[in-house]
Structures are given as C-alpha cells and as structure tokens.
Amino acid sequence: MRIGVVGASGFMGGELVRLLADHPRAKLEMVAGGESAGKPLRDLRPGLDLDMTIEPADAETLARRCDVVFLALPHGKSADMAYELLERGCPVFDLGSDFRLRTSEQVKQWYGREAPYEGLLSEATYALPELTGGPPPTARLIACPGCFATGLALLLAPLTSLLQRGDRVSCFGITGSSGSGIQPAPGVHHSLRMTNFTAYKPLGHQHLGEVGQLLGDMGAEFDVDFVPHSAPIARGIHLTATVGVPVDQVRAAFEASYQGKPLIRLQDGPVSLGAVVGTCRVLIGFAGQGSQTAIFLALDNLLKGGSGQAVQNLNLWRGWPELEGLPVHGMWP
Ligand SMILES: NC(=O)c1ccc[n+]([C@@H]2O[C@H](COP(=O)([O-])OP(=O)(O)OC[C@H]3O[C@@H](n4cnc5c(N)ncnc54)[C@H](OP(=O)(O)O)[C@@H]3O)[C@@H](O)[C@H]2O)c1
Numbered sequence: 001m002r003i004g005v006v007g008a009s010g011f012m013g014g015e016l017v018r019l020l021a022d023h024p025r026a027k028l029e030m031v032a033g034g035e036s037a038g039k040p041l042r043d044l045r046p047g048l049d050l051d052m053t054i055e056p057a058d059a060e061t062l063a064r065r066c067d068v069v070f071l072a073l074p075h076g077k078s079a080d081m082a083y084e085l086l087e088r089g090c091p092v093f094d095l096g097s098d099f100r101l102r103t104s105e106q107v108k109q110w111y112g113r114e115a116p117y118e119g120l121l122s123e124a125t126y127a128l129p130e131l132t133g134g135p136p137p138t139a140r141l142i143a144c145p146g147c148f149a150t151g152l153a154l155l156l157a158p159l160t161s162l163l164q165r166g167d168r169v170s171c172f173g174i175t176g177s178s179g180s181g182i183q184p185a186p187g188v189h190h191s192l193r194m195t196n197f198t199a200y201k202p203l204g205h206q207h208l209g210e211v212g213q214l215l216g217d218m219g220a221e222f223d224v225d226f227v228p229h230s231a232p233i234a235r236g237i238h239l240t241a242t243v244g245v246p247v248d249q250v251r252a253a254f255e256a257s258y259q260g261k262p263l264i265r266l267q268d269g270p271v272s273l274g275a276v277v278g279t280c281r282v283l284i285g286f287a288g289q290g291s292q293t294a295i296f297l298a299l300d301n302l303l304k305g306g307s308g309q310a311v312q313n314l315n316l317w318r319g320w321p322e323l324e325g326l327p328v329h330g331m332w333p
Helices: 011-021 059-065 078-087 104-111 118-123 147-161 207-217 247-258 307-318
Strands: 002-006 027-033 068-071 092-094 141-143 168-175 223-230 237-243 264-268 282-289 292-299
Touching (some): 002 011, 002 059, 011 068, 068 078, 078 092, 092 307, 104 118, 104 207, 141 307, 147 237, 147 247, 147 282, 147 292, 247 282, 247 292
Parallel strands (some): 002 027, 092 141, 168 223, 264 282
C-alpha cells in the first residue's frame, strides 16, 4: 500500500514516517509539507535513515501516487486537503482535530472556528480502537483522536457502568512539550518549560468535546473535571483520577472493558510514564482506600496518543494484524 504523509517535518508526521518506513505492508511513497518542501527529510529528522525529500503538499500528486494519505497538520489546516483528496478518490487519515466532532456547532464551541465541510463532519469515522473498534473497510475519512482525548476516554469509559448522572470525576493531567508541536512558543520553549510547572486550560481543554461525544455514545452520564498541566518532559501523558467507588469494583470494570485489548495493561498501584514512552502501550493502575479509588494512566502522546494509534487504525481498516509496525517494548531508562 503506497502511503503519503503530509506534515512530515512535524512531530506527528515524523513519527508516522518512522513507523510506516518499517511497516511490513506499507510503502512510504511520499512525504510532503509546507515551508519544508524541497528539504531533505534527513536534515529535518536526523534520526531517520531515509533518503527522501519533502515535496509540496499537492492533492493531485498525492492522490495519483498514494493509495492513502495521512494528514498531520495544525488545527484547522486539514479540511481543505482532506476534501481535495477525497474528491480524487484517495482515503484520508486525519491526525488533527478537523473531523473529530460531528457538527459545526461543536467545532465552533470547542475550537472557535467555522467547519467548512459539514457533510464530511458527519461522514468521518472517529476511531479509538479499544472503544469504537477499528474503522470499517468502507470508511474513507478516518478521524484519529487527540492525545489527551485518548487517555481521558480510555480512563473514563469503563466507569460508565459504575457512575450515574450527577456523579463527578476529577482528573489531573500532565503532558510533555511535544504535545504542542514543533514550533517554539513560550509554553514549549526549553528554558521556560524545564524550570516550570503550571496548569493550563483548566476545566476547558478542547479535547473534552470529543471525549464527551464518545462517552455520550457509550451511554455515560457522569461529569468530568479535567485540569491539564505542562510538565518539564518532552513526551508522555500521565493522568490521575479519583472516584468514590471501591477499587475491586473499579478494577473489575476495567478488566471487563479491556479484556483482549493487546495495548492496554492493567496493574496494581501507580504507573510509570517512562515505561510507555516510545511505545504504543497504555498502562493503567489502581490504588484503593476505603470507598475511594485512584486510577492512573500513562501513554506516549505521539504514539498511542497520535501516530501509533493512526497506524493501529490503518491495520484494523485493512484487516491486517492490529499491532503490525507498532512499537510495544520501551527503552529503560
Ligand atoms: N503533538 C501531539 O502530541 C499530537 C497528538 C495527537 C494529535 N496531534 C495533532 O496532530 C497534528 C500535527 O501535530 P504536530 O504536533 O505534529 O504539529 P507540528 O509539529 O507543528 O507539525 C505540523 C506540520 O504541519 C506542516 N504544515 C503546516 N501548514 C502546512 C500546509 N499548509 N501545508 C503542508 N504542511 C503544512 C508543517 O510543516 P512545514 O514546516 O513544512 O510547513 C509542520 O511540520 C495537529 O493537528 C495536532 O493537534 C498532535
């Protein structure tokens, strides 16, 4: 299968290239970008031993040379390219937020922008494999979840059977600087990030929109308070939630939800972020005290929270082995 990656110079695009270059059934046909077009991939991503040049992101060329195209573009930049590729019969995996929400009202509410292709919003398949299953073979526009959204949804979904309307879960999240992409900004500048720790977007992170949509589909009625924090690390997401349900019941609900899901590992006690960085695995841990339970979750934002999950979706869409081409073992330290 000939694959194109648009946004290959970015963090997500670069990870996609790394995974797809070693994927036994994929041929990385074209890497494309905007300002980086014309530059050797090796100059931008020296860790990749690939002699490819970033090409202009031209829909006509991409659709002609590729069987499927992955878009790893900033918020709001995927919609036009996805439309043009689909018009030319080329299926699209979008790693951005442009097609995760179903209605233009939701897009306006959570991203403050107009959604140009309303029909594509309702057509897109939002795929978080452990909760939705993989995209059906007929899907031609696959919306891959956000990084915090992946962690939050995996942490909250099993609670659907335990919590009622009016119940509230508090969740404390930490993310590394790569979650904000490759462009330097005050929030991700090394000097400021490495010596600081702060909350951001308290109670209003944009990923709550897609999480609410997904959990609503699953019948969840409880409320969520989510406060994310910027941590002095490059990669990884760590979440801690507390619920007023005894640990045995919580653990049983998670075991029922994730039985047979190869990327999810349940354990007693806290989880280590270092154990999942560089992998597509998700660690979930439990600690109980009386009627209260703390639930911990760790994942790599660029892999299970992004590019790895997109390749997992590709595998399931094509009927290939789910974990093909995905890193599951991490480095330590
Ligand atoms: N970072 C994460 O942890 C994460 C996780 C899940 C999802 N996502 C989503 O994935 C998407 C990409 O994120 P990222 O972190 O990889 O961002 P990024 O590092 O900023 O990369 C985005 C890339 O898009 C390219 N680009 C921008 N405008 C373009 C255009 N008009 N045409 C072609 N290429 C263009 C840029 O390449 P040029 O230099 O060539 O212009 C840039 O390298 C975002 O929507 C993000 O929300 C990110």
